[in-house]
Amino acid sequence: MIKLINNDNFYSITFFLVLFLIIYLVNSFVGSTIFERIVTILFVYIILAVGLQIFMGNSGILFFAYIGFMSIGAYSSGLLSMPVKMKGFVLRDLYPFLQTISIDPIIAIIIGGLFTAIIAAILTLPLMRLKDAAAVITSFALLMVIHSIIVGWSAVTNGPRTFFGIPKVTTLELAMIFSFVAVIIGFIFKNSHLGLLLRATRDNDIAADSIGANTVYLRWFAVIISAFLAGIAGGLWGHFITSFSPKSFYLKETFLIISMIVIGGSYTVTGSIFGAILVYVGHEGLRWVEKVMKFSDYITFELVGLTEVVLAIIMIIFLITKPKGLFAFREIGDTIKKKIIKISRT
């Protein structure tokens, strides 16, 4: 027990468990379906942000292809869980061996995550030795490749058209549980032996090499975990929205996720979670303002794009004043631990 309390992760994980439960209680207290919808998607975004932090935060490499892995998870789990009848209707040219498969959606989501991790393991191994601009550009190119394949491969993905007919199984509870598991994985990885070595390669790759850190394999391991969580998040999202198109996994969404973890602070798991909460709540709030203004009598013209403009301006101001994000180096658990020690001493 004492060992557990002294653990670096204990306070942070407990903090987020409490936070998630508070959000859950507030939701059941409010009892509105719109609110529940927003909170459920928020939990999916937390999984995405924590997943991206595992690779991007610990290795320091900007990773554009991430949302592409989310799309692989969404499409593959949707394909597995879609009822056989719907398949004949949505995907007429589907390969025969896939036509008769229809499994339990939650198992499909997990298989989707594993499948995404395998794809990521194959695709990214050769890219892991690149750094600086070359690494950024290859991951951007990888996003384009994945997007182009999803748009082009009509037999499996219904091409650029909407992919629909996925059963709606993601509930608030399910998203919250997965989200909490993602948070635990994030903290454990960051403070594990491998996470520490990976952070060493981020801060100085030559010095880390000299003490025996194998940069390529460390990054590869992190990117596989990242992709797994992206796949899970994609699956959950797909089974909540139930219909989507390749446009849902492209540049705009990529930058939404990246801005979440940069605004929160990409070096800390705490930062990525709070970044996800802030950016997503801001995004939804502005959407709501847009809608209210549209139906008010004062403004006669339409206000498409206001959300994006305001969010982008806030983001620029934020990055100028706080380029390392809200939680630059210290996790929330460390702060709590210090406070507790202080109080117990007095």
Add this chain to the structure above:
Amino acid sequence: MILQFIFDVLSLGSLYALFALGLVLIFGILKLVNFAYGELVLVFGYSMFLLGDTPVPWFFMTLIAILMSVLISISTDYIAFRPVREKSITAVLITSFAFATILQNAALLLISPRPKNVPMPSFFSDSIQFLGVITPVRNIISIIVTFICLFIFYQFMKRSHIGLAMRAAATNFNMTRMLGIPANLVITSAFAISGLLAGIGATLWMSKLANVFPGIGLEPLLIAFIATVIGGMRSVQGAVFGGFILAFIDIGFNYLLPQDILKFRDAFTFTFVILILLIRPQGLIGGPATGIRT
């Protein structure tokens, strides 16, 4: 047939080369991709559209629109790059993308999500016969304009002080600063020239499309981006060469590939980009290794 092919590659390649040149100038010095680069085409297009109803002659309209894209390019530097440049690479990429988002959505919010016509003189789309090949006049214009631009640009980089400073900054930025070259001046003038090249490229691009819409910037950005990587991301010659190679690949695919594989053209092109960075990071024609911040 072969002459037609060569002609197509030359006219498209010259346009691609212009776009790539504007991007590589910034990349060479800062080692950062300017994600707002494509929006310069958008700025040009909407300036033309807004001027379209006024009695201003077409030539001056174009000049004003090019000037607008130069101004926006310089403000990209002031708003998105300068404040965060020293602090974090990731931050700059996001601010430049945020700036692009602002421009796109401003067009959406203030003008319209629907495509708008851009005035173009009618002789651009007339066809003429040249060496037995029938081609629109705009193709010949783009080849001529590009070669004039390249010549002027080359002389400028070679002979002027600021050109020399830019070449030095692209080789080793910190060393250049230590020798007393003002960094901000070099960077701002690189952005200005980048905007000028994008504006001229946009004129030629618009002569083909003849309309403008909020998402117009993506394709020029991707073209410039791929061409720059093929050329090695540092040298100006490389970017021009990359532009022509990309046009060759694009048109070659159009001629050779059947329709249902053509859908995956982007996947092939970007796989090619990844392979170049893995196998020959210095680009196809060599030069110093790329992507390391000095």
